[in-house]
Amino acid sequence: MRMSLAHLTVLDASPLELLDAAKAGGFDAAGLRIIPPMPSDRIVEVIGNEPLLRSIIRRMEETGVAIWDIEAVWLTPQTEVSALLPALEVGQRLGARHLLVVGHDPVFDRMTDNFAALCERCAAFQLKVAFEMMSYVEVKTLRQAKAVFDVVKPTNASLLIDALHFFRSGATLEDLVGIDPALLEYVHLCDGVMAPPPPDELRAEGRGGRLYPGEGEFPLVDLLHALPNGIGLAVEAPNAHLAGLDVFERARRCGDATRRFAANL
DSSP, X not given: OOEEEOGGXXXXXXHHHHHHHHHHTTOSEEEEEOSOSSTTXXXXXXXXXXXXXXXXXXXXXXXXXXXXXXXXXXXXXXXXXXXXXXXHHHHHHTTOOEEEEEEOOSOHXXXXXXXXXXXXXXXXXXXXXXXXXXXXXXXXXXXXXHHHHHHHOOSSEEEEEEXXXXXXXXXXXXXXXXXXXXXXXXXXXXXXXXXXXXXGGHHHHHHHXXXXXXXXXXXXXXXXXXXXXXXXXXXXXXXXXXXXXXXXXXXXXXHHHHHHHHTTO
C-alpha cells in the first residue's frame, strides 16, 4: 500500500523535518501544509520562499519522499479562489497529486461555486482536489459532501474519508455502498475510541486526540475492506500524549504501527 505521512501527525515539523520524518517512518510520501486553514493558524511560509522551495525539492530527491498532497483550503465566506493560485503553483512545482479542501461555508450555493472554480483552476496545475468531511465544519457528513459533488460534478476531485470524522459523523459502512470507486483515491487513517467526546471537544480530538492505526477501537479493517482495493493511506494521527517525543520518533512509531495494522488486512 502507498503510505503518506499527513502533516498534522507531526504538525510541529518544518517542511524539511517533515520529509526527514516521513523517511524515518518508512513512508512513501508526505502531506505538506502550505496554506493556513484559518487566519489564526501559524505555519512555515513556503509560498513565495524560493530558497525554502528549492531546499524542499532537493530534500525530496535525497530522501525519495514525494509530496502526496498540499493543504489546506477551507472554503469559507471569505474564500477568493484567485488568491489561491500561488499555492497551486507551488503544489505543481512540488509534484503534489492533490489539494486538500474542506467545506466550511454555511451558504451552500456560494460554497459550490467556489468549489467548482477551484477544481477548474486546479486542473490547469495538474492537481486533483480531495474534498474532506470534518466533524466540526459545515460539511460534516458523507451525505453533505455527495450533495456538493452532485451540484458541481467535478472531473478532477475525490471524496476524502477521514476515519475519525467518518465515525464521529454517525456514518456506517453501508453509507459507502454505491459510491463510484473513482471518487475514493485515498483515505485519512487513524484510530480512536468509539465513544465520541462532547461536540465542543471534537476539534481538540481531531488535532490531538487520535491514535495510530490498530491501537484503538475503530473498525478500520472493515472500513478499508469497504473502500477500493489498494486505496492510498495518508496517516493523520496527531496524539498530544506523545508531543514530548521528537517528530522523527513519532513518525517512526506511526509508520511501525501502520505497517503492523496493514499486515493483518
